Amino acid sequence: MKYDFHLHSALSPCGDSDMTPNNIVGMAYVAGVEVIAITDHNTVGNVRAAQIAGEKLGIKVLAGMEIETAEEVHVLTIYPTLDIARQVGKIVYEHLPSVKNKPEIFGHQYYMNENDEIEGEEEKLLISPTTLSIEDVFNIVKDAGGFAAPAHIDRHSYSVLTNLGFIPEELNAEWIEISYRVDSVKEYMKSRPDLAKYKVLRNSDAHYLKDIAAREFHLPCEIEELFGK
Numbered sequence: 052m053k054y055d056f057h058l059h060s061a062l063s064p065c066g067d068s069d070m071t072p073n074n075i076v077g078m079a080y081v082a083g084v085e086v087i088a089i090t091d092h093n094t095v096g097n098v099r100a101a102q103i104a105g106e107k108l109g110i111k112v113l114a115g116m117e118i119e120t121a122e123e124v125h126v127l128t129i130y131p132t133l134d135i136a137r138q139v140g141k142i143v144y145e146h147l148p149s150v151k152n153k154p155e156i157f158g159h160q161y162y163m164n165e166n167d168e169i170e171g172e173e174e175k176l177l178i179s180p181t182t183l184s185i186e187d188v189f190n191i192v193k194d195a196g197g198f199a200a201p202a203h204i205d206r207h208s209y210s211v212l213t214n215l216g217f218i219p220e221e222l223n224a225e226w227i228e229i230s231y232r233v234d235s236v237k238e239y240m241k242s243r244p245d246l247a248k249y250k251v252l253r254n255s256d257a258h259y260l261k262d263i264a265a266r267e268f269h270l271p272c273e274i275e276e277l278f279g280k
């Protein structure tokens with residue numbers, strides 16, 4: 052099953068304004084992707100619209116969120132239901148500092164409906180680190196029944212390996228995300244034998260339509276297994 056579990060909508064300030072619910076699922080459809088997750092920075096605000104849009108094309112849209120920890124590490128999270136995602140989203144929002152977005156610098160943060168109409172704009176800057184530690188984030192997400200993985204660990208910014216140097220054992224992490232930039236996971240893993248025990252997800256981390264499923268990845272398990280079932 053072709054998947055892409057790391058996609059930013061127009062609600063992420065760095066996400067292109069063309070990343071509307073219908074454009075995202077439409078692009079996934081064209082690319083032959085069957086299941087996607089919307090993972091905006093520290094919010095699940097555009098997930099519902101994308102789910103409704105996805106239903107029309109037969110694309111399954113999972114509720115997700117890319118949470119930024121106090122250590123400025125990005126954690127990719129996915130949830131079994133939208134309700135659970137919203138509960139975690141509320142906690143994350145409460146731990147996001149009250150810094151106002153400057154759209155002219157960071158970009159707009161648009162809430163959209165299933166018809167791609169702008170319903171509002173988030174005023175709080177969503178790309179700030181939360182006050183939650185990486186351990187807090189893993190605990191909150193896993194207690195809620197969700198999936199959590201250190202995001203794009205191969206990248207030089209916002210990655211657990213860059214910021215902490217290792218993956219803390221206390222997280223009990225089972226999965227890691229390796230970005231599309233890495234050509235061969237096999238070669239990459241050879242250089243990091245300490246990561247051999249982790250299962251690997253690969254995603255586009257698309258902020259622009261053209262980047263969705265730019266490389267083809269097949270889901271290495273059933274969706275339910277992500278949630279430990």
Ligand SMILES: [Zn+2]
Pocket residue numbers: 117125202203209
């Ligand atoms: Zn990230």
Ligand SMILES: [Zn+2]
Pocket residue numbers: 057059117256
């Ligand atoms: Zn991202």
